[in-house]
Amino acid sequence: MTTVIRQEDIIASVEDALQFISYYHPKDFIDAVYEAYQKEESPAAKDAMAQILINSRMCAEGHRPICQDTGIVTAFVNVGMDVRVEGDMSFDDIINEGVRRGYGLASNVLRASILDDPDGARKNTGDNTPAVIHYKMVPGNTIDIHVAAKGGGSEAKSKFAMLNPSDSVVDWVLKMVPTMGAGWCPPGMLGIGIGGTAEKAMLLAKESLLDPIDIQDLRERGASNRAEELRLELVDKVNALGIGAQGLGGLTTVLDIKVKDYPSHAANKAVAIIPNCAATRHAHFVLDGSGPALQTPPSLDDWPEVTWEVGDSVRRVNLDEVKKDDLLDWKPGETVLLSGKLLTGRDAAHKRLVDMINKGEPMPVDFTNRFIYYVGPVDPVGDEVVGPAGPTTATRMDKFTATVLEKTGLIGMVGKAERGPAGIEAIRNNKAVYLMAVGGAAYLVSKAIVASKVLAFEDLGMEAIYEFEVKDMPVTVAVDTNGEAVHETGPKIWKAKIEEQALSIK
Secondary structure (H helix, E strand, O other), X not given: OOEEEEHHHHHHHHHHHHHHHHHOOOHHHHHHHHHHHHXXXXXXXXXXXXXXXXXXXXXXXXXXXXXXXXXXXXXXXXXXXOEEEEOOOOHHHHHHHHHHHHHHOHHHOOOOOOEEOOOOOOEEOOOOOOOEEEEEEEOOOOEEEEEEEEOHXXXXXXXXXXXXXXXXXXXXXXXXXXXXXXXXXXXXXXXEEEEEOXXXXXXXXXXXXXXXXXXXXXXXXXXXXXXXXXXXXXXXXXXXXXXXXXXXXXXXXXXXXXXXXXXXXXXXXXXXXXXXXXXXXXXXXXXXXXXXXXXXXOOHHHOOOOOOOOOOOOEEEEOOOOOHHHHOOOOOOOEEEEEXXXXXXXXXXXXXXXXXXXXXXXXXXXXXXXXXXXXXXXXXXXXXXXXXXXXXXXXXXXXXXXXXXXXXXXOXXXXXXXXXXXXXXXXXXXXXXXEEOOOOOHHHHHOOEEEEEEEXXXXXXXXXXEEEEEEEXXXXXXXXXXXXXXXXXXXXXXXXXXXXXXXXXX
């Protein structure tokens, strides 16, 4: 019997799901992070997970985004062959209208991050459309949809290889994960796709991330196929790398690893890795013709009560008074609370600044003895000063860092994850510092921002140069004036500790 499903019901369901996942983590994710938090022995990693858990609860209570990067939408749509959609729009247009409404809802506006003409003008489409949509025609009389909102930082760390048939998938994964750095905001999941063709392997990896975290269940019942064997082997071996939460070094890098495979040509072994970050966002619903399929809010009792203590050793810094010489005794791994006026700027602003420097044009802002925060905030709603404003991946600014530090008088930067060799060299040569804020704690960070105004490049929207006034904004010294980087030292220390523990158990 044919089921008639109204296009408006599909639109409403997509809109509802995208709002829902912007502020509610899946319960399995919260449970897994809390378990890892309780077991963690690395103080820096434990601190980062505490901030992630506190931020998650705040977002669930306040209905504001978990992360300032509210993602690119991917939809997996299974259309029953006994379904008729009532309406005059294409299915792509239906999904995209749901995205448009979901991201533009006045009470919780989500950041529009999608750029048209990606290798040209890179103009923001303004409403986060279009989504990336995958369809299957299946038996039945319902429409089954998974939607996910994937952050750019974790998507940027995706890996693919066409291995030889005899090559080891495990060896390749263990080689790739350290090269991914911390820009994907661990702890999270790795989705691995094996087989098919190049594009099929990538699709399998992405689709696997929709499954719940259940590695403990798998441990208890044991593997029943090669994909499950790989999961069990890889989750332990990846965690043994010691990368840890936010790449600071620790016991838990991945909460689970998912593996999906597909028959392959005899000459090929396509393998893909796609990581899911600490802002794990996906929802599932089924339309049966009875109306929209809306999400059921979880109970706030699902969130653990976690407190975050700054400790006695915290360094409090007044950004309005700090000078270059004050930075010389800052140490990697040290917790710092920033107060005062903090500039912002990320990719587009840095490119424009460097172009102006190369042309001999005056700077639009005085950067002397100032710090800049790599951020693209969500628009504020209600009486908010700024929406969720977590850090963006710092390595994207590395190619600009030497010029900006040498020519502007800037002395410090705040961002997410590690710096690359060029960035570290520029920091060392200019006796500057790089501070790390926790990725996946955007709403928590925004609560430290007490004032905000645009100073320059207003046409860049969320990439404009703002001036934030912050009070006790928590950060960690990630690269000191000598170029010592906690993202290099931390994982090495914890990898060695994990190996020592394994040997002592044997």
